[in-house]
Amino acid sequence: MDALLLSRIQFGANISFHILFPTITIALGWLLLYLKLRYNASKDDKWMAVYRFWVKVFALSFAMGVVSGITMSFQFGTNWPGFMETVGNIAGPLLAYEVLTAFFLEAVFLGIMLFGFSRVPGWLHTLATLLVAVGTTLSAFWILVLNSWMHTPVGFEMRDGVAHATDWWAIVFNPSMPYRLTHMLLASGLTVAFLVAGLSAFRWLLKDRSDGVRVALRTGVTLAAVLIPVQIYVGDLHGLNTLEYQPQKVAAMEGNWQTGSHVPLLLFALPDEEARENRFEVGIPSGASLILTHRADGVVPGLDDFVAEDGTALHPPVAPVFWAFRIMVGTGLAMLVVSWVATWLVWRRNGFARFNPWLARGLVAMSFAGWLATLAGWYTTEIGRQPWLVQGVLATADAVGDVSAGMVASTLAMYLTAYALLTAAYVGVLFYLARRATKQQEPSPTPPKAGAVTHAAPAE
C-alpha cells in the first residue's frame, strides 16, 4: 500500500476512535445537567444516584475524547500538511475558535464538576455542569462548521492556489452546516439514550430494581423514542441537501449508475466498479426516486455522469458508501422499533417490575448501537466526499505529506493496537461499573431509604 492510502486509513482510524467519545459526552453532558436539575428541584436521591453513576462514565469518556483529540490536532501536520497550506486561512480560525471557546471551558469546569461537589456552593456546581455541556456542544459546533465547509465550501476565493476568506458569515453558515450539525447532535443524543437504556437493562437483568435504575431505564428509552423519528426526518433533509450539493455522493449511496427516473430503492446489491453495474440487485421499484424527489418519476443522478473523459472516476468508491449508508439506516430502523416497544412497556402500570427480559437483552445488545450508526453515517459522508478533501478545491491525494509508507505503516499499527485495547477496556469497564453499582445496592435488603445512596461514592 502507498503512503496516501495508509495515511487515509490512519486518519480514518484516529477520527473513528475519537468520535466515539465526543458522541457520548456531547449529549451526556446535557443529560447530567438534567439529572442535576431534577435533583435540585426534588431533593430525591434517586436522581443523584443516576447522576453519580453516569458522571463516572462521563469522566472516563471525556478522558478518552481528550487524548484521542490531541492525536487529531497533530495528524493535520504529520500526515496532511497540504490541507492547512491550502485552506489554512479558513480552517485555522475555525479550529482556533474551537480550542479557545470550547476546549478550555470544558476541561477546566470538568474538574469542578467532578471533584468540586463538596468544595463549591451548589449553584456553582450546577453552573460547572452546564458549562461543561455548553463546552462539548460548542466544540461540536465549530468542528462541524469546518467539516461542513469541506463538503460545501463557500465564502472564499483562491489566490495563488491558497484559499482566502471573503465572507465569514457564509463560511460558518455554509449550506450543509445546519443539517450536518443537527444530524450529529441528534446522533449523540441517540447514542447516549441507548447507552443509558442498555446499561440500565443490564442492571435490571442482574435483578437490580432500585429507583435509580428505574428512572434511568425510563429516561433512556423515552429519550430514544422521542429522538429517533426526529433523526429520521432530519436525516432525510440532510440527504436532500447532499443531493443538491454533492449529487455524486447520493448516486453512490443509492448505488445508481445511470441518471434517470423511477430509480429503485436498493435493499441489497454488490456494486461492481469495474463493470460499472450492480450484481444481485434487490430493490423497491421507484423507491429512491420517491425518497429523493417525492415523485415516482423523479430523476436521480447516476454515477456514470461523474467520469472524466479519460475514464477516471470523479465519484467516490461506490461499495463502501453504499453499504455504510445501509448500515446506518438499518440501525436507525432497529432503534425506532426497539425504543418504541420499550417505551410502551416501561410506561405501563408497574412497567419496570414486569419489563420484558428479552427486550432487556435486546437493549443490552444495542447499548452501542449509536456508535455503529454514527460511524456508518460518517463513513457514508466522508468516503462519499472522495476523491476530494475539500469538495472541488483540494484533492485528497494533493494534501498528503512527504512521509514514507513504511513509517506510516508502523505508526498505523501502533495506533490500531492501542485503539483496539482501549476500546475493549472502555466497554469492559462500563459493564463492570454497572455490575458493581448493582452489587452496592444489594447489601441493604430493604429498599434504599432517602440518604442511603448518598454514602461514600469515591471517584472510582
Next chain:
Amino acid sequence: MALFDDPAVWLPIVFALLMGLSILIYVVLDGFDLGVGVLFPFADADERDRMVASIGPFWDANETWLVLAIGLLLVAFPAAHGTILTALYLPVALLLIGLILRGVAFEFRAKAPASHKPLWNVAFFVGSLMASLTQGFMLGLYIMGLEYTAETIAFALLTSVCLTAGYAFIGACWLILKTEGRLQARAVVWAKRGLAGVVAGIAAVSLASPLVSPRIFDKWFSVPEVLLLAPLPLVSAGLVVLLFVSLRHLPDDGERWSWIPFVTATVLFALAFAGLAYSFYPYVVPERMTIYEAASAPESLFIIFVGTCFVLPAIIGYTVLSYTVFRGKARELRYD
C-alpha cells in the same frame, strides 16, 4: 507606532508570542503532572493515590495548552506546521501514544477492577515517561535544526533525559506544595535529585545552541547584547541557589517554605524558555523559515486575534478559579 501600521508585521509577532506563551504554560503545567507520573515507581500504593489526587482536577486543562500551542502553530504558521511535524513524525507518534496511555490510565486505574490497577499504574508511568522523553527529544532535534545525524540524535537523547528530569523535578516541587508528611519528605528528596538534571539540561542547551548556529552565537556574544543579556544567566544561577537552599530547609514546620520550590522552578523554566525564544527569533523553523514567511493571511490572523482578546482573559480567569477551588493540600478525589 510604525510597528502597528502593517498587520503583516505585527500579527505574526503577536501570534509567535501567544504560541510561545502557550508552550511555556504547557511546559510548566503539564510538566508537573507528567513529572508526577514519572515519579510513580518511587512511591508506594497510598502515596500514588495521593499523587494522582494532587493533579486530578487539573491535568485535562493542562494538556489543553498543548492543543492550543499546536493549534496556534497550525493556524498561524501553517507552512511551518507541516515542515516541523513531518520532520518529527515518529517522536510525535510516540508522544501521542504516551499521552493517550497516561490520560486514560488516570481514569481506568480508579474505575477498572482492583486487580487491574497495577497494570494501569504501569501504563500511567510508561505513558508519562514516553511523553516526557519524546518532548525532550523533539526539543533537542529542533535546536539542532531538525536534521537527523549521529550528533544531533545524540544531543536530542541528552535533552530528552534532561527534560524528563526537569519534569520529574517540577513534579516533585508540585508534590512538596500539595502534600504533607512522608510523601512530602520523599518529594523533597526527589526534587534534590531532579535539580541536577535541570542544571545539566539548561547548561547543555545554553552551550549547544550558540555552537550549532553562528547566528545565535552573534545574538548572544556581540557587544552590547552580551551585557544586556548578562542578567539572564545570573538570575538563573541565583534561582538554582535559592532552590538548593530552600530544599535543604524542607520539609519545614508551618509550611512557610513549601511553595518556594514550585514558584522558583516556574520562574527558572520561564527564563530558560525566554533564552531559547530569543535565540530562535525570528525563525519558526530554525534557520529555514521565519515567522513572517510561515504566517497565514493577515485577515485570517486578525479574526483569531479579535477572538483571543476576548476569550483568553476568560480562560485565565476560570483557570485561576479552578486552582483556587482546589487550593491547599490534596485530598482524596471524590465525586460527592
